[in-house]
Amino acid sequence: MIMAEPVARNDSGASAPVDEEVLVKRARGGDLEAYDELVQRYQQRIYATVYHMTSNHEDANDLAQESFIKAFQALKSFKGGSSFYTWLYRIAVNKTINFLKQRKNRIHMSLNDLDFNAEHDPDLVAFVSDKTPRREANLNELQEKLNTALLKLSEQHRLVVVLHDVQGLSHEEIAKVMECNIGTVRSRLFYARQQLQAWLSDYLKPT
Amino acid sequence: MNENQPNFESLRRLLALKRHETPPPGYFNNFSRQVITRICAGETGAEAGFSGRLFASMPWLLQWVQSLETKPVFAGGFATALCALLLFGAVIAQRPDSVAQAILQPAPQEVAPLVASATPTTMVQPVNPMFIEDNSTNPVSNFASAPIGQMPVSAQFASFPISSGN
Numbered sequence: 001m002i003m004a005e006p007v008a009r010n011d012s013g014a015s016a017p018v019d020e021e022v023l024v025k026r027a028r029g030g031d032l033e034a035y036d037e038l039v040q041r042y043q044q045r046i047y048a049t050v051y052h053m054t055s056n057h058e059d060a061n062d063l064a065q066e067s068f069i070k071a072f073q074a075l076k077s078f079k080g081g082s083s084f085y086t087w088l089y090r091i092a093v094n095k096t097i098n099f100l101k102q103r104k105n106r107i108h109m110s111l112n113d114l115d116f117n118a119e120h121d122p123d124l125v126a127f128v129s130d131k132t133p134r135r136e137a138n139l140n141e142l143q144e145k146l147n148t149a150l151l152k153l154s155e156q157h158r159l160v161v162v163l164h165d166v167q168g169l170s171h172e173e174i175a176k177v178m179e180c181n182i183g184t185v186r187s188r189l190f191y192a193r194q195q196l197q198a199w200l201s202d203y204l205k206p207t
Numbered sequence: 208m209n210e211n212q213p214n215f216e217s218l219r220r221l222l223a224l225k226r227h228e229t230p231p232p233g234y235f236n237n238f239s240r241q242v243i244t245r246i247c248a249g250e251t252g253a254e255a256g257f258s259g260r261l262f263a264s265m266p267w268l269l270q271w272v273q274s275l276e277t278k279p280v281f282a283g284g285f286a287t288a289l290c291a292l293l294l295f296g297a298v299i300a301q302r303p304d305s306v307a308q309a310i311l312q313p314a315p316q317e318v319a320p321l322v323a324s325a326t327p328t329t330m331v332q333p334v335n336p337m338f339i340e341d342n343s344t345n346p347v348s349n350f351a352s353a354p355i356g357q358m359p360v361s362a363q364f365a366s367f368p369i370s371s372g373n
Binding site: 040051057127146 | 215217218219220221222223224225226227228229230235239240241242245247
């Protein structure tokens with residue numbers, strides 16, 4: 001099972017060649033090379049979070065880029081009270097939620113293709129061949145149903161599911177990003193999973 | 208206890224499918240470059256320069272703008288108020304003509320008594336009755352058409368009682 005890495009780690013998984021704090025300080029002074037390094041470190045996660053929230057590649061592309069631009073402009077207000085990544089995440093999440101509120105009821109999906117590994121993921125293969133009553137279901141159909149169900153959730157509930165069950169963030173990290181307490185995160189996660197389970201019951205029940 | 212707790216394991220495994228949704232190959236090769244290019248091009252630089260300072264000095268303004276973006280009811284109310292203001296302005300802009308006509312027409316009747324009570328030495332002297340039409344609406348013509356002999360020649364303090372209607 002693929003698990004997302006802890007928040008403070010590099011996207012590539014390698015140890016950071018330059019300390020994040022140093023890069024932030026240089027970027028704050030207007031050093032675009034340093035900021036480019038920061039963007040490269042976190043681009044995949046920020047993009048993925050926004051994409052899973054919107055289920056639309058084009059929107060995710062715009063929002064992710066705008067989040068990085070906004071973060072650069074607001075770097076001077078970054079006090080260092082949280083990690084740069086948490087702060088950046090917060091900007092992206094807020095921007096995405098605002099976008100979704102504006103686009104309410106006018107959301108359309110533009111899904112990315114599944115990568116090659118999906119067909120070989122044992123969990124997913126089991127869903128298609130063994131555990132799904134609708135045996136004609138394929139991965140693309142599952143993908144569409146899953147995204148449709150996610151879009152039915154409220155932004156806050158969807159965000160918790162995306163951050164925890166897709167991105168692999170801990171409850172504590174999610175609470176920091178969403179600026180709420182851990183109990184709220186847990187209750188939202190529980191409710192969101194219940195909703196998803198009900199909507200996707202045809203694809204989850206064993207035969 | 209466990210029997211009462213819903214088992215979300217199947218759901219969590221299904222959600223793993225989301226991690227296999229990836230953007231087109233090579234997408235991230237240019238991502239950071241695009242971000243830096245947009246920053247350099249100042250696409251939002253001017254906005255950050257001016258509005259950034261503006262919002263920093265007036266946080267309530269930022270909240271207000273964000274409310275416009277996120278709350279359709281608020282935005283609709285604001286737009287309605289703006290339209291009402293424009294309509295009011297348009298109505299007011301048309302009114303001066305009618306007001307001016309209303310002022311001009313009764314002017315001869317109202318001005319005459321004012322003039323009669325005035326001491327017109329300084330007013331009469333520059334007026335040449337030869338050049339003033341009798342049917343003119345200019346209040347001076349009524350005054351100037353008065354017999355010269357009835358006009359006082361000494362300078363006195365002039366007072367103009369103004370009616371409340373004007």
